[in-house]
Amino acid sequence: MKNKKLVMIPGPTPVTESIMLEMGRATCAFKDAEFTADYKKLVNDLKKMLKTEGECFVVAGTGTMAMEMAVANVTKKGDNILIVSHGYFGDRFIDLCERKGLNVDVLANEWGKTVPVEDIESKLKEKDYVAITVTHVDTSTGVCAPIKEIGEIVKKFKNTMLIVDGVCATAGEREYIDEMGIDVLLASSQKAFGVSPGLAMVWAGPKAMDRRKGLGTIPEFYIDFEKWLPIMHDPNKYFGTPAVNLIWALKESVRLINEEGLEERYERHIKDAEAVQAAMESIGFGILADKNCRAATLSNVIYPEGIDDAEFRKILAEEGVVVAGGLGAYSGKLFRLGHMGNIDKHIIVSTISAIERTMMRLGYEFEVGIGVKTYLEMIM
Numbered sequence: 001m002k003n004k005k006l007v008m009i010p011g012p013t014p015v016t017e018s019i020m021l022e023m024g025r026a027t028c029a030f031k032d033a034e035f036t037a038d039y040k041k042l043v044n045d046l047k048k049m050l051k052t053e054g055e056c057f058v059v060a061g062t063g064t065m066a067m068e069m070a071v072a073n074v075t076k077k078g079d080n081i082l083i084v085s086h087g088y089f090g091d092r093f094i095d096l097c098e099r100k101g102l103n104v105d106v107l108a109n110e111w112g113k114t115v116p117v118e119d120i121e122s123k124l125k126e127k128d129y130v131a132i133t134v135t136h137v138d139t140s141t142g143v144c145a146p147i148k149e150i151g152e153i154v155k156k157f158k159n160t161m162l163i164v165d166g167v168c169a170t171a172g173e174r175e176y177i178d179e180m181g182i183d184v185l186l187a188s189s190q191k192a193f194g195v196s197p198g199l200a201m202v203w204a205g206p207k208a209m210d211r212r213k214g215l216g217t218i219p220e221f222y223i224d225f226e227k228w229l230p231i232m233h234d235p236n237k238y239f240g241t242p243a244v245n246l247i248w249a250l251k252e253s254v255r256l257i258n259e260e261g262l263e264e265r266y267e268r269h270i271k272d273a274e275a276v277q278a279a280m281e282s283i284g285f286g287i288l289a290d291k292n293c294r295a296a297t298l299s300n301v302i303y304p305e306g307i308d309d310a311e312f313r314k315i316l317a318e319e320g321v322v323v324a325g326g327l328g329a330y331s332g333k334l335f336r337l338g339h340m341g342n343i344d345k346h347i348i349v350s351t352i353s354a355i356e357r358t359m360m361r362l363g364y365e366f367e368v369g370i371g372v373k374t375y376l377e378m379i380m
């Protein structure tokens with residue numbers, strides 16, 4: 001009998017049955033009264049969930065589109081922007097911003113370490129930055145940025161907006177928009193929300209909405225806040241056809257999050273991450289990110305000497321678990337293991353066990369069962 005395949009990459013993450021059922025519903029007219037009420041409730045629930053007095057936009061597109069939507073609505077050609085990068089997705093903002101004619105400065109560190117917050121503060125003092133981008137969890141390194149501390153610093157600079165890429169964090173890592181000083185937060189459906197890919201979410205605090213107003217007409221059309229705002233307030237209006245079934249699916253995900261409790265969900269992610277990371281280390285793997293900045297949503301797991309990446313991931317897939325390869329300089333050196341969203345102990349124990357079976361098949365010497373044992377001892 002074949003193993004059931006668990007998708008443990010950093011997005012898409014496992015989709016629960018109740019969410020799948022929403023996607024399988026008969027698609028209705030986008031002005032259907034039940035649907036428009038559901039859409040409106042979703043937008044309001046997302047605002048409430050992450051505590052902002054501002055707005056939330058739910059639009060069809062991927063996380064990358066949400067990155068562009070965030071930048072496009074609070075900056076204009078010629079503005080200075082500071083990009084704090086902890087890896088591949090942080091770097092993605094560079095090209096994105098340069099194409100918009102922004103003057104880009106970048107702060108980065110070697111992969112696996114955070115940029116010190118003092119460096120961010122001194123950089124912000126150097127010139128007038130209209131915005132700073134920070135990737136909450138960079139999927140390429142598994143580094144979690146200290147958003148709360150960075151928010152405290154950015155609050156001192158009245159003209160600077162804090163844009164946070166939460167694609168691999170939101171609904172898994174602790175985020176409260178207004179109190180953490182976040183001006184724009186962006187996310188997408190397929191990571192810690194546990195919904196299939198296809199929906200982008202952008203939250204804009206009051207300062208960001210003011211900035212958008214001051215910009216007048218912007219060059220972008222589909223991702224303009226002003227085009228979508230009337231629909232977010234009244235989904236009976238039309239701008240672009242909403243992704244009806246994905247909106248239902250995301251609404252179910254938010255219901256599951258509220259049922260679990262957001263704080264409980266954040267704590268679960270931290271506990272699971274620490275236990276999974278300890279389990280990997282007990283088998284003989286390393287973790288790329290420094291201990292003080294490890295993400296709760298995924299781990300970037302470094303192979304011990306002599307383990308071939310392609311072979312490992314091929315056998316692991318046969319054992320029923322799909323993980324992702326490393327990016328950039330870490331391609332071939334590590335695998336990326338997602339442990340975020342709507343997952344439970346069944347899924348995590350199965351994943352660790354499949355990793356152990358793979359290492360056994362590869363002839364690696366270790367104490368069989370130590371990974372599962374370490375996880376269980378830490379989680380229980």
Ligand SMILES: *Cc1c(COP(=O)(O)O)cnc(C)c1O
Binds near residue numbers: 011063065168188
């Ligand atoms: C996955 C990811 C993105 C890109 O999202 P897409 O949906 O693939 O466009 C952006 N930022 C981070 C941090 C991500 O993890």
